[in-house]
Amino acid sequence: MEFIWEWFHQIYDVESLVRFGGLAALTAIVFTETGLLVGFFLPGDSLLVTAGIFAAAGDLDLWTLNIVLSLAAILGDTVGYGIGFKTGPMIFTRENSLFFNRKHLITAKEFYDQYGGFTIFIARFIPILRTFAPVVAGVGNMGYSRFIAYNVFGGIFWVLSMTLAGYFLGRMVPNIQEQIHLVIAIVIFLSLLPGLAKLAREKWKARSSVG
Numbered sequence: 001m002e003f004i005w006e007w008f009h010q011i012y013d014v015e016s017l018v019r020f021g022g023l024a025a026l027t028a029i030v031f032t033e034t035g036l037l038v039g040f041f042l043p044g045d046s047l048l049v050t051a052g053i054f055a056a057a058g059d060l061d062l063w064t065l066n067i068v069l070s071l072a073a074i075l076g077d078t079v080g081y082g083i084g085f086k087t088g089p090m091i092f093t094r095e096n097s098l099f100f101n102r103k104h105l106i107t108a109k110e111f112y113d114q115y116g117g118f119t120i121f122i123a124r125f126i127p128i129l130r131t132f133a134p135v136v137a138g139v140g141n142m143g144y145s146r147f148i149a150y151n152v153f154g155g156i157f158w159v160l161s162m163t164l165a166g167y168f169l170g171r172m173v174p175n176i177q178e179q180i181h182l183v184i185a186i187v188i189f190l191s192l193l194p195g196l197a198k199l200a201r202e203k204w205k206a207r208s209s210v211g
Contacts, residue, residue, distance in 0.1 A: 014043055014184050018050045023065065026051055027072045030159075033131055034076030037083070040104060040131040045162055045191040046184045052166020053176055053183070066163055073155035077120065077134040081147055084138025091139060108132035109139075117142060120150035124158035127191050 017025050029047060032039035048069065055062040084091065092109075096102055108129055112119045123133035137147050169183070170176050176183065 014046050014050050015180050017047065018054050019059075023060065023068060026065070027068055030069050031072040031076040031079075034073050034134070034155075035079035036076075037080075037131065037135065040101075040128045043127075043188065044130070045125075045127065046187040048159060048162030049166035049169075049187045050180060050184060052163035052168075053170040053180060054166075055163065056167045056170025057177060062163070062167060066159055069163070070156045070159045073124075073159055074152055077151045077155060078148070080131070080134030081138040081142075081144075081151075084135035085141070086138070088139055091135065104128050105132050105136065108136045112136045112140060117146050117150050120147060121154035121157070124154045125191070130158075 017029070026047060029039075029042050030044060033042035033044045051060060051065055051069075052062075054060045055065055092102065092105060094102065108119075108123070111123065111129060112133065115122060117137070119133050120137060123129040134147075134151070166183075173179075
């Protein structure tokens, strides 16, 4: 457990990941979070915003950053779709483990049932959901041409919106890198808001039904 805790600590040291891992680490994390079920815990949003801040300081090339990470995001969702398409509904019977929780898959399915293909776009901006949404689309046999349209648009828009937010923040706020931990904390909080709001609504509905 001590090894796992240390590993998680390193993963969430976003500044060090960007500073020392560079584009290679960013690409691997974006792809893993969006394409592999084990990547649901990775800090995609804060990582992209931080990368944008580093680009503003000249440590990363903004054009290369956006092109490579957009491709990683698109490829990641494509792999997730393939996993869902290949395994089918059987994946919902998979046992829970340290890197898999069936409840996350069910939550993604609920979103998919409600929003259809647009879930692939929405999920880009919601941690955990962005890992499982393409899998659910594959399980549901969503038309691949329709999926790839949402995938490409969503992947590019997600990467651009996050990196450019960090880039312009880095340009406008002097010495922003000295406050980068605060920026990361705010980004993580904002990315968790949709999930927290959904949880609050569910609890409110449960209380109302009891009352």
